[in-house]
Amino acid sequence: xxxxxxxxxxxxxxxxxxxxxGTRQGSKSSPLMYLVFIxxxxxxxxxxxxxxxxxxxSICSQTIADDMVLISY
Numbered sequence: 001x002x003x004x005x006x007x008x009x010x011x012x013x014x015x016x017x018x019x020x021x022g023t024r025q026g027s028k029s030s031p032l033m034y035l036v037f038i039x040x041x042x043x044x045x046x047x048x049x050x051x052x053x054x055x056x057x058s059i060c061s062q063t064i065a066d067d068m069v070l071i072s073y
Contacts, residue, residue, distance in 0.1 A: 002018075003018070003019040004016045004017065004018055004019060005017060005019050041061075042061055045061045046061070
């Protein structure tokens with residue numbers, strides 16, 4: 001992959017620079033890469049038994065798209 005990026009601030013654009021790792025925001029591979037990364041963390045949180053109980057439902061982590069809420073003491 002030959003991805004390049006730049007920074008835009010106050011209407012001015014920086015010089016392009018290579019993107020050496022990660023995925024671009026909104027790219028087709030972003031959701032898959034997020035799921036591959038986050039599934040291990042979610043599994044560990046579920047197995048830990050930590051979290052909270054709301055209306056008899058155990059909640060250890062809430063994830064929506066690429067946002068996550070960790071509930072802790």
